Amino acid sequence: MGTESVGKSALTVRLLTRRFIGEYGDIESIYSHSFMVDGREITLNIWDSPYSEDLSVETSLFEKKVQWADGYILIYSICDRASFNSVSRLIQTIKSTKDYLNSDKAPIVIVGNKRDLHHRRTVLSEEGRLLALNTDCHFYEVSAAENYHSVLMVFHGLVDRMKDAKLTTKKPLGFKGIVKSMSAVFARRRTDSF
Numbered sequence: 803m804g805t806e807s808v809g810k811s812a813l814t815v816r817l818l819t820r821r822f823i824g825e826y827g828d829i830e831s832i833y834s835h836s837f838m839v840d841g842r843e844i845t846l847n848i849w850d851s852p853y854s855e856d857l858s859v860e861t862s863l864f865e866k867k868v869q870w871a872d873g874y875i876l877i878y879s880i881c882d883r884a885s886f887n888s889v890s891r892l893i894q895t896i897k898s899t900k901d902y903l904n905s906d907k908a909p910i911v912i913v914g915n916k917r918d919l920h921h922r923r924t925v926l927s928e929e930g931r932l933l934a935l936n937t938d939c940h941f942y943e944v945s946a947a948e949n950y951h952s953v954l955m956v957f958h959g960l961v962d963r964m965k966d967a968k969l970t971t972k973k974p975l976g977f978k979g980i981v982k983s984m985s986a987v988f989a990r991r992r993t994d995s996f
């Protein structure tokens with residue numbers, strides 16, 4: 803997610819093809835990408851959509867995206883302060899939408915893109931880092947144009963956080979679950995003692 807022309811498609815295409823092709827068009831699409839993490843294959847579905855200012859369309863689509871995703875990458879351009887301000891608004895909106903929908907917490911990664919254009923920088927790295935620190939998010943600064951590995955790190959980082967989030971939001975056992983686990987323990991003891 804992020805405002806117009808920050809490089810949402812460029813980052814996605816970099817991950818999928820390892821290439822930077824320059825122009826991407828306005829196609830809304832969900833891409834699948836598989837890679838190995840700790841010896842296991844993980845398939846990531848990435849929803850890349852062009853920025854829209856039509857709030858009537860955007861609001862319902864936004865809720866749909868928030869509900870659909872297990873993690874979010876919010877992108878701004880380091881040369882575009884308005885895009886950075888928009889990321890900090892997006893974080894608040896995602897958090898309040900998740901509260902409203904009563905859904906589980908999901909990790910958010912903030913990405914400052916277009917690092918290669920440092921001579922046109924208007925947002926300092928420290929500002930991105932501070933925003934991440936204050937909002938309990940993670941932060942990367944990358945260039946989709948120059949570097950495949952930094953883009954890969956962003957997606958791998960998100961997958962790691964999603965795994966952590968899944969582990970910490972394990973549902974409580976409930977009465978049946980407790981009975982089941984106790985039976986399992988006692989059954990094991992019985993077998994151990996024979």
Ligand SMILES: Nc1nc2c(ncn2[C@@H]2O[C@H](COP(=O)(O)OP(=O)(O)OP(=O)(O)O)[C@@H](O)[C@H]2O)c(=O)[nH]1
Pocket residue numbers: 804805806807808809810811812813823824825826827828851852853915916917918919944945946947948
């Ligand atoms: N120099 C530089 N240009 C980039 C980089 N990433 C993307 N761009 C350029 O920025 C422009 C917009 O990139 P897109 O990937 O289409 O941006 P988007 O956020 O998907 O844009 P919308 O779909 O319109 O919302 C294109 O001209 C890209 O070539 C980067 O890291 N460095």
